Amino acid sequence: MAPSKSSGFRVACIQMSVVNDKAKNLAVAVTRIEQAKQNGCTLAILPECFNGLYEIDLFRKNAEVIPSGETCKALSQAAKSNQIYVVGGSIPELYNDKVYNTCTVWDPNGKLIATHRKVHLFEVNIPGKTCYREVNGMTPGNTLNTFQLDRFKVGLGICHDIRFPEMAELYRKQECDMLIYPGNFCMNLGPLHWSLLTRSRALDTQTFVAFVSSARVPHPTYITYGHSQIANPWGEVIGEADEKDTDLYVDLDFSVRENMRQQVPTEKQKRNDIYDVILKKN
Numbered sequence: 001m002a003p004s005k006s007s008g009f010r011v012a013c014i015q016m017s018v019v020n021d022k023a024k025n026l027a028v029a030v031t032r033i034e035q036a037k038q039n040g041c042t043l044a045i046l047p048e049c050f051n052g053l054y055e056i057d058l059f060r061k062n063a064e065v066i067p068s069g070e071t072c073k074a075l076s077q078a079a080k081s082n083q084i085y086v087v088g089g090s091i092p093e094l095y096n097d098k099v100y101n102t103c104t105v106w107d108p109n110g111k112l113i114a115t116h117r118k119v120h121l122f123e124v125n126i127p128g129k130t131c132y133r134e135v136n137g138m139t140p141g142n143t144l145n146t147f148q149l150d151r152f153k154v155g156l157g158i159c160h161d162i163r164f165p166e167m168a169e170l171y172r173k174q175e176c177d178m179l180i181y182p183g184n185f186c187m188n189l190g191p192l193h194w195s196l197l198t199r200s201r202a203l204d205t206q207t208f209v210a211f212v213s214s215a216r217v218p219h220p221t222y223i224t225y226g227h228s229q230i231a232n233p234w235g236e237v238i239g240e241a242d243e244k245d246t247d248l249y250v251d252l253d254f255s256v257r258e259n260m261r262q263q264v265p266t267e268k269q270k271r272n273d274i275y276d277v278i279l280k281k282n
C-alpha cells in the first residue's frame, strides 16, 4: 500500500539514456518528469550530467550559467507545469569562467530552492581499466547543501561524494531524512561498490538514500553502470533498476525511519566525548 501523505511520498529515479545532444536530453528529461507526475510522484530525480555525456572534453561545451541557462529554464518549467519537485541531476555550471558539476533543485512552483556543487571530484587510476581525472574539466564545490521537501529535509551529494561518510554524517547531524546522489559510476567500480555505498550511507545515517544513474549506453570511453536504487534507513534496497533505460518509482514511508531510530538508537549512543565529525566551513 502506498504511504499516506503524512508519512511519505513517491519518488521517481529517472534512469534516462544520455546522448551527445543537449536538446534531445532535455526533451527526454522533460517528458519523463511529466510521466513521473502522472504516476503519482512528488519528486523526480535526474542523473549526474544528464544534459550531455559524462565526458571531460564536453563539460565546458555543455556548461551553462545557473539559473539563466536553457537546462534550468526547461527544469523550472517542467517542475511548475507538473507541480512536482525536481532534483535536476547535475549539469556543468559556468561561473566566473570555471566549470562546476552542479545539482539544481526546483520546487513545484518552478522556483530554484537549492544548488549543490560536487565536492569530491572523481579521481581513479586503475591500470588497464579506468583512469579518470574529473579535475581536468571541473572545479570542486566547497559547501554542503540541503533543501526542505514539505516536512522532510534532504541532503545533496553528487556521485563520488557518496564515498565520503563524513559528508553524510554531517547531513545526519543536520537532521536530514533523506540523501540524494545523482550519479554515473563506471563499469569497473559499479558492480562492487554502487549498492554497497547506497546501503552503507543509508545505514550510517538512518536516512533514505537515492542513488540515481543514467542508463548504460555504448560509449567509447566511459560506460555507465546504471542500477539506480533507493535504500531505506535499515540499509535495505527498496527499489532497484537494471542497467536499461527505465524509470524507477518508489514509495517512501518515513515512519520506517522513526522506527529504525527508536529500535536501533545509534544516534543517541555516539561517543562525541571521544570522537566527532565537524563541519569546518560552509
Ligand SMILES: NC(=O)CCC(=O)C(=O)O
Pocket: 048, 054, 121, 122, 158, 159, 160, 161, 163, 183, 184, 185, 186, 189, 190, 193
Ligand atoms: N561520476 C563519478 O563521480 C564516478 C564515481 C565513481 O565511479 C566511483 O567509483 O567513485
